Amino acid sequence: MSIGRDTWMSDTRVLGNRQSGGDPSRPPVSTAEHIALAEARSAHNYAPLPVVIAEGEGAWVTDVEGRRHLDMLAGYSAMNFGHRNPDLLAAAHHQLDRVTLTSRAFYNDQFAPFVTALADLVGKERVLPMNTGAEAVETAIKVARRWAYDVKGVPDGQATIIVAGGNFHGRTTTIISFSSDPDAYGGFGPYTPGFRSVPYGDADAVAEAVDGTTAAVLVEPVQGEAGVIVPPADYLPRLRELCDRENVLLIADEVQAGLGRTGTVLACEHSGVVPDAYLFGKALGGGVVPVSAMVADESVLGVIHPGQHGSTFGGNPLAGAMGRTVVRMLKEGPYLENARRLGEVLSTRLKEFTGNGVVTARSIGLWAGIDVDPALATGREMCERLLQRGVLVKDTHGSTIRFSPPLVISEEDLNWGLDQLGAVLAELRAERA
Numbered sequence: 525m526s527i528g529r530d531t532w533m534s535d536t537r538v539l540g541n542r543q544s545g546g547d548p549s550r551p552p553v554s555t556a557e558h559i560a561l562a563e564a565r566s567a568h569n570y571a572p573l574p575v576v577i578a579e580g581e582g583a584w585v586t587d588v589e590g591r592r593h594l595d596m597l598a599g600y601s602a603m604n605f606g607h608r609n610p611d612l613l614a615a616a617h618h619q620l621d622r623v624t625l626t627s628r629a630f631y632n633d634q635f636a637p638f639v640t641a642l643a644d645l646v647g648k649e650r651v652l653p654m655n656t657g658a659e660a661v662e663t664a665i666k667v668a669r670r671w672a673y674d675v676k677g678v679p680d681g682q683a684t685i686i687v688a689g690g691n692f693h694g695r696t697t698t699i700i701s702f703s704s705d706p707d708a709y710g711g712f713g714p715y716t717p718g719f720r721s722v723p724y725g726d727a728d729a730v731a732e733a734v735d736g737t738t739a740a741v742l743v744e745p746v747q748g749e750a751g752v753i754v755p756p757a758d759y760l761p762r763l764r765e766l767c768d769r770e771n772v773l774l775i776a777d778e779v780q781a782g783l784g785r786t787g788t789v790l791a792c793e794h795s796g797v798v799p800d801a802y803l804f805g806k807a808l809g810g811g812v813v814p815v816s817a818m819v820a821d822e823s824v825l826g827v828i829h830p831g832q833h834g835s836t837f838g839g840n841p842l843a844g845a846m847g848r849t850v851v852r853m854l855k856e857g858p859y860l861e862n863a864r865r866l867g868e869v870l871s872t873r874l875k876e877f878t879g880n881g882v883v884t885a886r887s888i889g890l891w892a893g894i895d896v897d898p899a900l901a902t903g904r905e906m907c908e909r910l911l912q913r914g915v916l917v918k919d920t921h922g923s924t925i926r927f928s929p930p931l932v933i934s935e936e937d938l939n940w941g942l943d944q945l946g947a948v949l950a951e952l953r954a955e956r957a
C-alpha cells in the first residue's frame with residue numbers, strides 16, 4: 525500500500541486534536557511533553573532522537589504529532605518483517621487467545637514445533653531457547669566452557685574464548701568484559717576473565733591466540749554495531765579450518781546479521797562456512813516478543829543437563845509461536861529475495877554518495893554502514909537532519925550511520941529514503957562551503 529510520504533509533515537490523523545492541557549493525570553501527547561517526561565523519569569542509558577513513535581505499519585511509523593517517518597533502522601534488525609506484519613500479528617493473536625506462558629516446568633504445544641523448525645532451518649540438531657540476544661551469547665559462553673571441560677579436557681576453570689575487537693554481543697557484565705568499546709565496559713569492572721580479543725577479520729591473529737585452553741572462537745559473521753563491517757572473504761573459512769584443526773568450537777553470533785538481513789537466512793552462508801553453533805535473537809521474535817536461541821548439534825548442546833541453564837521465559841508458547849512463524853516466513857515469504865534485490869539498489873545508490881560527504885560505504889544485503897565526512901557533520905547531526913525529512917536512522921561510533929530498513933520496504937520507498945540522505949548531504953555541503 526502507498527503510505528503518504530508527501531503528507532508526513534502534515535498528517536494529523538493519529539493525534540487529531542488531543543491535548544493534555546497541562547493536566548498531570550493525563551498522559552503526555554506532544555513530542556516535547558513526552559521527551560521532557562521521559563528524560564525526567566527514565567535512566568539516561570540511551571540518547572534517543574527526538575521523535576515519539578505511536579504507530580507503525582510496514583516500513584513506516586507515525587509519531588504522536590501524526591507525522592510519518594520511514595523506518596530505516598527497523599529496531600536494529602528486530603523488525604526485519606516490518607511493523608505489524610499481518611502474518612506475525614495473526615500468529616500472535618491466535619496464541620494470545622490460547623496460552624502465553626507456562627515456564628519450562630511443563631511442556632507447551634508450541635515448543636516442539638518451534639525448536640524443530642528452527643533447528644531444521646539451519647541444519648542443526650538442537651535448540652536452547654532464551655529471550656534476548658545477550659542471553660543467547662551468555663548461553664554460548666557457558667556451553668563452550670562446559671564443552672571444553674567435559675569434551676575437550678581443558679583443566680577446570682581455565683577455558684578461554686577468543687573474540688574479535690570491535691565486537692558487540694550485548695550488555696551483561698560478562699559480555700562487556702570482552703568489549704573494546706570504553707562506553708560499554710568502562711567503570712563496570714571487575715571483569716569476567718577468560719577472553720582473548722584479537723582484531724576482527726584477522727585469522728592469523730586468531731591462530732596466534734589459540735592454545736590448549738581455547739574452548740571457542742566467538743564472532744559476528746558481519747559486525748553490525750561496529751558499522752556493518754564485512755570481513756575478508758577468507759576470514760570465516762580460515763577460522764573454520766583453524767577450529768577444526770585445533771578442536772575449538774566456532775560460534776557465529778547471527779543475532780543481527782542472521783534471519784534475512786543479508787539476503788540469506790544465515791550471514792555465514794556468504795562464505796559457505798558452517799559454524800558449530802549459531803546464536804539468534806532480534807528478528808527471531810518477529811518484533812513482537814524477545815526470542816533468542818543457541819542452535820547446535822547434540823555434540824555441543826548435549827553438555828547441558830537439567831538445572832544447569834535456563835530462563836523463566838525462554839521457550840514460552842508466545843515466543844514459540846512467533847519463532848516458528850518467523851521460520852516459516854523466511855522459508856516461504858519474499859523476504860530473502862527482497863533483501864537481495866533491494867540490497868543491490870542500496871549498494872548501487874550508496875556509491876553516488878561516496879566522495880560527496882560520505883567517506884566510505886559498506887553494504888551486504890539490505891544492510892549498510894556509511895562513514896560521514898566528520899568535516900561535514902557528526903553522525904548524530906546527520907540523523908537529526910534525516911529525521912526532519914522523515915527518515916529514521918541511528919548513528920553509531922561518532923560518524924557512522926547504519927541503514928537496516930525492514931525487508932518489506934518497497935523499492936520506491938527505499939529510493940525516497942536514500943534521496944533524503946542525498947539531500948541532507950547536499951544541504952550540509954552547501955552550508956559548509
Ligand SMILES: *Cc1c(COP(=O)(O)O)cnc(C)c1O
Binds near residue numbers: 658694744777806
Ligand atoms: C543486539 C545484539 C546482541 C544483543 O542482543 P540483545 O537482545 O540486545 O541483548 C548480541 N549480538 C549481536 C550481534 C547484536 O547485534
